[in-house]
Amino acid sequence: MRTFEIHEARRHLSRLVQEAVDGDPFVITRDGRPLVEVVSINTPELAGARRTGFMAGEIAVPPDFDRMGSTEIESLFDADP
Structure with missing residues (x-):
């Protein structure tokens, strides 16, 4: 296994960490x-984890969901200051 003095490891830490992630571990010495x-x-891997639809059948969306509160919202725009 490769070894690096702490001062050298500090100078090249980003590269060394990436190499460790890629499967090449190392030792830091003093x-x-x-x-x-x-x-x-x-x-x-998170690729296998599926969150979409995890509450399927647990909630119901009303058919007029996209129009809910539209009257109240329109009245706010129509109001005089």
Whole structure:
């Protein structure tokens, strides 16, 4: 496994983190002694998670949903200041 002194790792942190994410972990050292190992965290892919429709059948949308409150809204525009 590759090792980097802490000062060198600080200068190249963005690149090193991306390499760890891509599967190339590394160790950060201070004065030649290992401090931490940087590895990618395996997170589940969100592509498989589906949120759309998770409440199907739980709520009902009235047929006049797009016209609800239209009379009140129109009266606000017609009112004189």
